[in-house]
Amino acid sequence: MKKIGLIGGVGTGKSLVAKLIQEHFNAYIIKADEVGHQLIKKGYKSYDLIVDDFGTDILDENKEIHRGKLSEIVMNDSEKLKRLNAYTHPYIYDYIKEEIDSVDDKGEYAYLILEVPLMIESGFDVLVDEILYVHTDVDIRINRLKGTRNYSEEKIQRIMDKQLTDDKYKKVADHIIYNNTTVEDTLKQIKKILGGGQYENN
Template identity: 35%
Template sequence: MKVIGLTGGTGSGKGVVSQCLREAGAAIIDADLIAHEIIKKGKPAYEALTSYFGRHILREDGEIFRRKLGEIVFRDKGKLEFLNRCTHKYIAQEIARQIQEAMELGKKKLIVIDAPLLVEAGLVEICDAIWVVYADEEVRVRRIMERDGILLETAKARIENQKSWAEYKSYAQEVIDNSGTLERVQSQVATLMKKYG
């Protein structure tokens, strides 16, 4: 069973591609969901993040307000790097556990790690191939604004704080173009499932 790393910039539509892959029979490991879990109160990264960023990133119930944290880190590369250092090792540990579990069950054609920071988290080494989701920057900005309810400048800042398309493409074995229709994405996914599954 092959392990595929699925990545791409914010707003590229990795979630849509992931859903298409799930429907086509792949096991999906969602690094974003794991990241949300490990920053909860009582979990590994919570104390380090609240110590560094302060209590103003907390909601009334004491949990980290992810939107507020996102606004801070996407405007400051140093703070984003700190966040990543605090979380990546825990994310990698949980991903390794979920890969082992999926392999033991053996019911899926592929295991796909959906991870925006696949390279930064050191996950490339455990992947048989890297698939990168692409979308035009204009499309990405619109999606980010709609998804997160943020302003144009904030959406652009998020994109600028990530790798360039050239950098993403440099480690891709496959590129999935998600600038168009869902049917086009489904067609690309079907082709890749045949090739790798």
């Protein structure tokens, strides 16, 4: 099983690329964002660490962490973001490592796709064999995110400021996918990279 890490800044199209790979290839997908959302729920260690530090104002009526409120706090304060990362990343890493090992043991998949926005910054790259960077120009990302996720331009800019520059992403990438235009064009590039048709579903 080849393990491929998907990287790229907010809104570049990592989820789209993961979905296309899943539809067209024999691939198992892990999304670090979703693992992170699960592991900050009530009952997990990260929840306790976060609430101890940031207080109960970040909780909703069910005493779960309100991610929008927490995001407002940490995306405006690099020190606080660093602390949030320290409360979450080690647990996300361990969870993902275990999941990869278990998928590998079953031997059912040709590819493992790991989507982590902070792959390099957080050292998750040791879990994969190759890195695929999804690039989309900033103005296109802003328009897409404003349209589909209701993010404000300021929020998008603040998140981008906390992430690597395009040049740094490019430097660590084994492959680059340009997702500026159509989904069909992006799929064509994916097929070229994973290629051969050997593991294609159709």
